[in-house]
Amino acid sequence: AQSVTQLDSQVPVFEEAPVELRCNYSSSVSVYLFWYVQYPNQGLQLLLKYLSGSTLVESINGFEAEFNKSQTSFHLRKPSVHISDTAEYFCAVIPTGGYQKVTFGTGTKLQVIP
């Protein structure tokens, strides 16, 4: 079984400031890692994912996340946030070896302050 911890339930940050949303996971097997974003009154949508290869992955809107196997972390960062980044962000993991159930974290609400 695996678990995902997002310690920060809410993160307020001023516009144009940098932000880091933390995600740590626990698993006895190798995993794929995902960040999903949920805008108000919408479903979740994929932001970025790590499957293999380079441990640094980027999204089209300036977010990046780095897979750190030794620290079992997959923190999400952005160097300069915009008002439009206000949303809830979910980290998720799924084992690589065949289908098993995906596990989501409890989410972090990013509030960008003008």
Next chain:
Amino acid sequence: DAGITQSPRHKVTETGTPVTLRCHQTENHRYMYWYRQDPGHGLRLIHYSYGVKDTDKGEVSDGYSVSRSKTEDFLLTLESATSSQTSVYFCAISNEGTDTQYFGPGTRLTVL
């Protein structure tokens, strides 16, 4: 956007009544999922399907049943709704079990 619709989008019902939520996809994806989202709990998997008539339980399956008679439709039934089942329900699909999931717009269910 992936072609996923959920119906109804909003429903208010009374304790003890049966409720069925529908998820419909036009992507021909093999896997379909039902989640509930509650404050402080994130998303929790209720049931999922890995093919027509192939379903399995998630972590919060008690009080829920599902059916999938066609690739495109996945139904979630609350046999006898309780107030603890008041939640926002999301359907999701994926082509492979370890692949990206695509989510529907959600159904807000209130059980009085």
